[in-house]
Amino acid sequence: MTPAAQLIDATKKYGAVEALKGVTLNIELGEVVAMLGPNGAGKTTSISLLLGLRKPSSGRALLFGLDPNNLTARSRVGVMLQESGIPAMLKVREIVDLFRSYYPKPLPGDRAIAMAGLEEKDGALVKELSGGQRQRLYFALAICGDPEVLFLDEPTVGMDVEGRRSFIERIADFAHMGRTVVLTTHYLEEADQLAKRVVVIDRGVVIADASPEEIKSKVAGKRVRFSAPALTENDLEGLPITGATTTNNTVQLLTNEPEAVLRELFRRGLEISELEVAGADLEDAFIALTSRGEAR
Amino acid sequence: MTAAARAPIGPMLVRQTWTEFLKLWRVPAFSATSLALPVMFYAFIGVGQASQPLTRGSHITFGAYFLASMAVYAVANVMIFSFGISVATERGMKMDLLMRATPLPPQVYLLSRCITAIVFAALTLVVLFPFAYVAGGVRLDLSEWFTLTYRVLLGSIPFIALGFAIGYLSGPNSAVAVVNLIYLPTAFASGLFFPRGLLPDIIKLISPYLPLYRFGQLGWDAIGAPTSDNVATDWLYLAAYGVAFFAIAVWAFRREEGRKFS
Numbered sequence: 001m002t003p004a005a006q007l008i009d010a011t012k013k014y015g016a017v018e019a020l021k022g023v024t025l026n027i028e029l030g031e032v033v034a035m036l037g038p039n040g041a042g043k044t045t046s047i048s049l050l051l052g053l054r055k056p057s058s059g060r061a062l063l064f065g066l067d068p069n070n071l072t073a074r075s076r077v078g079v080m081l082q083e084s085g086i087p088a089m090l091k092v093r094e095i096v097d098l099f100r101s102y103y104p105k106p107l108p109g110d111r112a113i114a115m116a117g118l119e120e121k122d123g124a125l126v127k128e129l130s131g132g133q134r135q136r137l138y139f140a141l142a143i144c145g146d147p148e149v150l151f152l153d154e155p156t157v158g159m160d161v162e163g164r165r166s167f168i169e170r171i172a173d174f175a176h177m178g179r180t181v182v183l184t185t186h187y188l189e190e191a192d193q194l195a196k197r198v199v200v201i202d203r204g205v206v207i208a209d210a211s212p213e214e215i216k217s218k219v220a221g222k223r224v225r226f227s228a229p230a231l232t233e234n235d236l237e238g239l240p241i242t243g244a245t246t247t248n249n250t251v252q253l254l255t256n257e258p259e260a261v262l263r264e265l266f267r268r269g270l271e272i273s274e275l276e277v278a279g280a281d282l283e284d285a286f287i288a289l290t291s292r293g294e295a296r
Numbered sequence: 297m298t299a300a301a302r303a304p305i306g307p308m309l310v311r312q313t314w315t316e317f318l319k320l321w322r323v324p325a326f327s328a329t330s331l332a333l334p335v336m337f338y339a340f341i342g343v344g345q346a347s348q349p350l351t352r353g354s355h356i357t358f359g360a361y362f363l364a365s366m367a368v369y370a371v372a373n374v375m376i377f378s379f380g381i382s383v384a385t386e387r388g389m390k391m392d393l394l395m396r397a398t399p400l401p402p403q404v405y406l407l408s409r410c411i412t413a414i415v416f417a418a419l420t421l422v423v424l425f426p427f428a429y430v431a432g433g434v435r436l437d438l439s440e441w442f443t444l445t446y447r448v449l450l451g452s453i454p455f456i457a458l459g460f461a462i463g464y465l466s467g468p469n470s471a472v473a474v475v476n477l478i479y480l481p482t483a484f485a486s487g488l489f490f491p492r493g494l495l496p497d498i499i500k501l502i503s504p505y506l507p508l509y510r511f512g513q514l515g516w517d518a519i520g521a522p523t524s525d526n527v528a529t530d531w532l533y534l535a536a537y538g539v540a541f542f543a544i545a546v547w548a549f550r551r552e553e554g555r556k557f558s
Contacts, residue, residue, distance in 0.1 A: 051397045055558050072301045074399040081397065085389025089322035094315060101311040102400045104303045141394075 002065040004029045004149045004180045005050045010059035011204075012045050019045040021204040022059065027182055029148065032175045034191030035184040037201035043184035044082060046201065047153050050182075051079060063149075075104055078147030080138045082154050088127035092118055092137060095126065096144050103145030115170060116140035132163045139167070143174055150174060152183040156190065168193055200289055208289055215289070222258040222279060226251055226272040235270050250274075305404060312400070312408035320378055320416060330377060331420055334370035335427050338362065341489065346432035350491075356521045359432035363424070364444060364515035365488045370420040371448045372508060375455035376462065376479055378413045383463025384471035387552070396557065410456055417452055421445060436519060444518040451511045451531075454538030457545045458507075464548035482508050507537040 005027040012020040020042045027033055035043045048054040049061040052068030063073040086095060096113055100106035113119060116136040121129060129137060135155065142150055152171065156164040168190055175181045175194065185191055191198050192212045200208040200215070208215055228235075229249045236244055236253075239261050243254040255261050258277050265272065321327050346359025386392060395405065425441070428434040436444070459475075466474045483489065485499045486509035492500060503509045504524065510533040513523040523530070 053393065053396060053557055071399045071401060074397070075302050077397075079394070079397040081394055083390060084394040085386070085391045086394070087319045087386075087391070089319055090315065094318065098311055098315045099398065101308045102303055102398045104301060106303075145399075 001029065003027055003062075004031075004064060005182065006060070006062040006065075007046060007049060007056075008060040008062070010046075010049055010056040010061055012042075012049065012054060013057045019204055020049075020056075023201070023204070023206055024059075025199065025206065025209075027149075027180065029180050030178055031197060032181045032195045033183075033197045033199060034195035035182065035199045035201055036186065036188065036191050037184075038186060041201045042204045043201055044153055045204075047151055047182070047184060051077070051151060075102075075145070076148045078142035078145055078150045080142040080150075080152045080155050082157065084138075086126055086134075086137070086141075088125065090126055091123055092126070092129075092140075093122050095137070096140055099141045100144045103147075105146055107144055107146045109144070112140045112144035115143060115173065117166070117170065132159050132167075135159060135163075135167070136170075139170065147179070149180040149182065152181065154184055154186070156185070156187060164190070202289070216279070222255055222277055224253040224255060224258050224261055225274075225276045225278070227274040228270055228272045230271055235265070235268060239264055302399065305401070308400065309404050309408055312404060313411050316408050316412040317415065320382065320412060326377060326381070327416075330370065330374050330416065331423050333373070334366045334420060334424050337369070337489070338366050338424065338428060339431065342366065342428070343431050346428075346434065350521060356519065357434065359428065359434045360436060360519045361491075361516060361521050363428040363432065363434050364519045364521070365512060366424060366428075367421060367444060367448045368451075368508070368512050368515040369483055369488045370424055371417040371452045372455045372483075372511060373479065374417040374420060375413055375452045376459040376475055378416060379409065379456055379459025380462035380466070380475045381471045383460060384466050385468045387463070388468025393556075413456060413459075414449060414452070417449060418445075421448070440519055444515060447514045447518050448511075451514050451534055454507060454534050454541050455511075457538055457541035461541055461545040461548050464545065464552055482506050485509075486512050488512055507534060510534050510537070 003026045005025075007023050007025040010020055010023050011018065019040075023042070023046060025046070035046060037043050045054065049056050050063060050068060052061070052063070052074075061068055063070070064076060066073040068074070090098075092113065093109065096109050100109060100112070106112075107115075113122060116139045118133065118136050118140060121133055121137075126134070126137065135158070139152075139155065142152065150171075155171065156167050159167060164187070171181060171183070172194055181194070183190070183194065196211060198208070198210065198212050198215055199206055227249050228251050231246065231249075231251055236251075239253070239255075240257045241253045241255045241261060245252045253261060262275075262277075342359055342362035346357060346362070348358045350356045350358050350361045462471065462474055462478070485495065485503050486492075486506045487495065487503060488508065492503060492509075495503065510530045513525065513530045514527060514534075517523045517527050517530075
């Protein structure tokens with residue numbers, strides 16, 4: 001079966017800056033994929049190539065095996081972009097109906113608006129919407145064509161915690177309809193909650209492509225955190241750890257052998273308090289992955 | 297792929313056009329000024345001397361002459377402003393980016409904007425004509441009303457291209473200034489506010505080469521006022537300007553495409 005979206009050894013240069021350095025990516029129908037990476041890693045560029053908003057400098061980008069500018073391919077895709085505007089003087093319902101008219105089999109307008117949680121703002125002008133409501137309107141516009149593939153570029157940027165949580169649930173609801181979702185984010189818990197597959201991009205290269213669990217296990221199983229005001233660099237010498245960060249007096253170690261680490265610390269007689277051992281989350285994995293890239 | 301792989305063009309065009317219309321209509325800076333300004337100018341300049349003959353012994357009144365001037369002014373104004381400023385603003389808001397990612401064919405978008413602009417232009421005449429009839433006592437033959445209407449609507453097409461070119465060449469903040477700097481002086485120099493005879497000599501030399509002057513001639517001729525060339529020459533000038541503006545607009549559009557989408 002033709003993949004929903006493909007990058008084949010795609011590179012992209014903006015002048016002298018190489019934003020993508022040969023990315024190959026197959027996204028199958030029904031997958032929920034999170035593209036993760038720091039700012040400027042090449043996430044938005046990847047999405048832009050897949051949508052035909054940018055042309056690859058070399059390599060190819062395909063949507064359902066077609067040129068992404070093909071209108072038939074685009075009719076199967078919904079998009080939420082970062083920082084794109086909509087006319088302030090249109091009402092929510094009007095602009096949703098406009099976008100519905102672009103697609104062959106759109107969702108009913110009421111349904112799209114309800115799925116975005118904008119029922120009460122149906123007749124409001126765009127300029128009267130709050131930032132979060134505006135993001136939800138973009139979401140309504142992205143799903144109103146009942147797309148097979150939904151592209152979301154940093155969908156929750158600028159939202160508060162509660163807003164983000166409920167927004168993630170809306171995306172999950174859409175994914176549960178069996179649709180393909182490709183989202184970029186640097187909120188790592190979003191990738192963990194939504195995606196079955198995480199593609200980590202850093203400096204234009206895919207550095208990991210696996211399930212969130214695999215990515216976490218690849219790096220470090222556990223996180224050991226404690227407070228140690230008297231800590232010196234020598235105290236951590238030779239410990240079986242994959243990463244260490246110190247902020248104020250709080251030390252955080254990433255390791256696959258927490259027991260051995262603690263045994264050794266106690267043997268060295270280090271004074272520690274507020275000890276905490278927990279499974280590393282995706283954020284820890286992510287920091288370890290990208291900082292490993294730094295040493296490369 | 298089945299026939300339903302793409303949305304039908306007809307309903308899309310209707311919906312897009314209606315939305316473009318609402319977008320313009322709800323911006324008072326555009327809708328109120330484009331409807332009210334020509335009427336206001338007519339009230340200030342035209343009404344007072346509406347019944348005077350245009351020249352000594354002429355059967356054409358100044359009221360009729362100035363109606364033709366203001367019809368041309370109003371229609372070209374809509375074309376330049378609705379395209380120039382709103383295109384520049386939407387580019388500034390990156391709306392084109394989101395539209396680009398949808399399956400809306402660019403031709404449908406362009407056509408919807410043209411239809412909207414022509415409908416708006418027609419609306420300005422719907423306001424201006426009755427005002428001139430009542431307040432200015434302008435009486436024309438039915439055929440003259442008709443000729444004036446179709447000529448100013450048809451002759452406005454080159455100004456669509458001009459507006460489009462301005463919209464792509466200027467930024468969202470500079471578009472208003474650019475439009476005013478180009479449009480108001482050329483409207484004066486073309487004799488839309490004062491008969492050309494009253495203009496300084498140097499301007500009189502330039503004005504025959506201005507597109508608005510040629511457009512004005514079509515209007516004045518429609519109500520029977522004497523003009524300096526025959527109508528065919530005026531149409532030719534306008535057509536040539538239309539082609540030139542269109543070429544500039546396409547070039548500007550391509551330049552932007554190369555910058556933003558390559």
